[in-house]
Amino acid sequence: MPHPLVHDSTAFDPAEAIVHTIGLSKRYGDFDALRDCSLNVQKGEVFGLLGPNGAGKTTLLRLLLGYLFPTAGSATIGGLDVSKNSVAVRRLVSYLPGDARLPRHMRGRGVLEFFAEMQPAGDLQRSLKIADHLELELKRRVAFMSTGMRQKLALAIVMGARTPLLILDEPTANLDPSVRGLILDMVADAQSEERTVIFSSHVLAEIEQVCTKVLFLRRGIIAHRQRLDELKQRHRILAQLEPNTLEPSFSVPAELKGQVEINTFTPPAEPNTRWVRMDTAGDLTPLLPWLSQLPLQRMRIEPLGLRAIYDEVHIGSTVENPPSTGGSQ
Numbered sequence: 001m002p003h004p005l006v007h008d009s010t011a012f013d014p015a016e017a018i019v020h021t022i023g024l025s026k027r028y029g030d031f032d033a034l035r036d037c038s039l040n041v042q043k044g045e046v047f048g049l050l051g052p053n054g055a056g057k058t059t060l061l062r063l064l065l066g067y068l069f070p071t072a073g074s075a076t077i078g079g080l081d082v083s084k085n086s087v088a089v090r091r092l093v094s095y096l097p098g099d100a101r102l103p104r105h106m107r108g109r110g111v112l113e114f115f116a117e118m119q120p121a122g123d124l125q126r127s128l129k130i131a132d133h134l135e136l137e138l139k140r141r142v143a144f145m146s147t148g149m150r151q152k153l154a155l156a157i158v159m160g161a162r163t164p165l166l167i168l169d170e171p172t173a174n175l176d177p178s179v180r181g182l183i184l185d186m187v188a189d190a191q192s193e194e195r196t197v198i199f200s201s202h203v204l205a206e207i208e209q210v211c212t213k214v215l216f217l218r219r220g221i222i223a224h225r226q227r228l229d230e231l232k233q234r235h236r237i238l239a240q241l242e243p244n245t246l247e248p249s250f251s252v253p254a255e256l257k258g259q260v261e262i263n264t265f266t267p268p269a270e271p272n273t274r275w276v277r278m279d280t281a282g283d284l285t286p287l288l289p290w291l292s293q294l295p296l297q298r299m300r301i302e303p304l305g306l307r308a309i310y311d312e313v314h315i316g317s318t319v320e321n322p323p324s325t326g327g328s329q
Helices: 057-064 086-091 108-118 124-133 147-160 177-192 204-210 285-292 305-314
Strands: 017-028 031-042 046-050 072-077 093-096 165-169 196-200 213-218 221-227 235-241 260-265 275-280 296-303
Touching (some): 017 057, 017 196, 031 057, 031 072, 031 196, 046 057, 057 196, 093 147, 108 124, 108 147, 147 165, 147 177, 165 177, 177 204, 196 204, 204 305, 213 305
Parallel strands (some): 046 196, 046 213, 093 165, 165 196
Antiparallel strands (some): 017 031, 017 072, 213 221, 235 275
């Protein structure tokens, strides 16, 4: 039986999808870079992609843009087949690759002018405004820019274009925390303009902040889908059991079945103690009377968050560190 955290919690309406894939796959010899990927990205949402290096995120993005041809399956953007109409598809998309390369001999402003002319939806004034907001020195040649400055320049190009779809592959890489916050604000602004964003990142906090749905990839396969509004209704309870407590004494009552999943463990730092982890779904109110009757010594309740889902998908069940202070929290 699958773990209750790892399930498909998203419901898609293909009629409202700007991105639609069916069984999309890419194989290199005996290696599946992406296998049987079927998804829909709805218009106006921020769709997150999560997974470690090699999970298939960049392969998926390059297939969507027509840079790679699929071994099997199909994909459309705006109703256009990405393999048969790749040029038309790119008019709808502004893409930030994870390894953006810019003309090193050109100055920053010249790069913005060049790409604004190349992209039918390019908007030089908008790109200049973004560059100014990011405090980017445009008189400097790309060759003499730092890695962070080049990332800012690439973002000004991509975010400046008025396309209905933005595809951002690790957009905050090489940026300091304050600038990362500005980029996340820009993503939120794009959504408020009813643009669609596909956001690939290793930083869970960024995904939680801006995304409406998240797709977890593992070894080229979709491992989990998650709506962020549903995740915010989930909590994790960690508590130390009183000595000599028998497990049946904290079993879930029938009326709460399906709302809470229980696992016990002994943390390595406290080998003489026994702890219980409870992952809950929905409102906590029905659980509180039951929790008050359990033989617990220390307890903390926290939002479940993407970290717990990520660990469940990619690592398996983990042993948490117990609270560092006594008493209920």
